[in-house]
Amino acid sequence: MFLQKEMSKKANVTFFCMDVTCRYWPYLNKLAEGLPELLPLTDMRPFLSVMHAKAHTAKCEVRWGGRSQDRAGNTVGEEVEQVNSFLSRAALVTKYMTKAGRVNMLTQQAMGWNRRKRDNLHQALAHRYLKITDRAKVEAVSLRSIKEQHNLDQETTQQWVCDVRQWALTDRVYTPGCTEDLRAEIENLTVTLLRKKQDLYRQHDSNQTRQRKRKTMAQLKIKLRDLVLQYNTTMEGDQIDEELACSLTDGYILPWETHEDDFGDLTEDATHGLNSVLSRRWHYLKSQKKQAVNAYSSIASKELVFFHIQEDIEDWEDNGFTSPESEEEET
Structure with missing residues (x-):
């Protein structure tokens, strides 16, 4: 919030990109109700970067994704990650320096990055403009072919877009102990365990680190087993296979994922x-x-x-x- 406030004073910022925008922006609106001096900050248009939007839920991607924002263009939103990737090259050189020398070297690298970006800004903007223009032509042709194939008009497609955005704005409120809440927790634990299992040997080199990760995974499996037992006790049909779900068997699909044919709160059209x-x-x-x-x-x-x-x-x-x-x- 401090950085956002300082940047808004120095420049007319239109968009606000952050990897946790979906959590930060409701918090900012809540504070702005009691602090009027924060109201100008809410005039910015928040959005998630491409990578983080893909990692979030479908509703979060539609509501906060940069690709879904008007006049945002084909913005990637990973500029900070690009700077960090550039500065990481100095890690091998600066790790043997003193603290003052390391800070000085990283400062020089950051200033050089800003200078090169400012000098090449006209070329980067021209290249991005041509790229987005070509992409817009391709998408327009694809949309036209879909309209001709299914005999649609412009009003119908606009109505679809409005329906999807309205669907993204509706948040389901789960009461404690309800079936939807149990499903959400089981899905969350399953995805977390699959990701930890995949990264166990890919991101960790020492056996000591893997041992700690395995201990954490064992605790999560116990919690997942308890939730599966609670779900099977509550539901009479569509029971979850406890062994397949808790052993993270490849290809196993949860029961509600195989029988759901609707798309949430979308209209018929x-x-x-x-x-x-x-x-x-x-x-x-x-x-x-x-x-x-x-x-x-x-x-x-x-x-x-x-x-x-x-x-x-x-x-x-x-x-x-x-x-x-x-x-x-x-x-």
């Missing part, structure tokens, strides 16, 4: 449109799979012919005959 887009995507992937199968089949047939020729050559040599290839080599 929006659901029909989403089904149409998914069906079009499915047919495209099916055609791509067919092309890949044909390509591999042709390669396999050529390899089979080559193997038959090789066997014939070996049979000729075993019977005392010479193949044309061997005669050419002797001559």
Whole structure:
């Protein structure tokens, strides 16, 4: 909040990008109700960066994602991560320096980054403008083809967009102990355990660190098992397989994920449109799979012919005959 307030004094900031915008912005609005001096900060338009929006829920991505904001363009929102990536190159050099030398070196690197970015700003903006313009043309052609394929007009597509945004604004309130609350906790624990299992050997090199992570995973599995037992006791049908869920078996799908055919709070027209887009995507992937199968089949047939020729050559040599290839080599 301090940085936002100071930057708003020095420049006319329109957008506010942060990896926890979905948590920070409601907090800021709540404080602005009691502190009028913070009201100018709420005039900015908050959004999440591309990477963090993908990591959040679907509603959070639609509501706070930078790609869903008007006049935000094709903004990535990872400028701070780019600076950190650049400064990380000085880690091997500065870790043997004194504290004062390290601070001085990092300061010089940051000032050099700002100077190069300011000098190359005109080229970067021109390149980004051309890139976004080309991307807009491609998306316009894709939207036009979808409209022609499903016989849609502009008002229908706009209504779909409004329905999806309205769906993202509606937050379901779960009462303690309800079925939806248990489902959300089970999904959260399952995703957390799968991510920790995947990163166990990829991000940790020492056995001591892995041992601590395994201990944490064991505690989470106990908690997950308790939640699964509570869910199976509450629900009569669609029981969760306790062993498959708690052992993180690959390919196991929770019961409510296999039987849900609706898309939350979408209207009938929006659901029909989403089904149409998914069906079009499915047919495209099916055609791509067919092309890949044909390509591999042709390669396999050529390899089979080559193997038959090789066997014939070996049979000729075993019977005392010479193949044309061997005669050419002797001559």
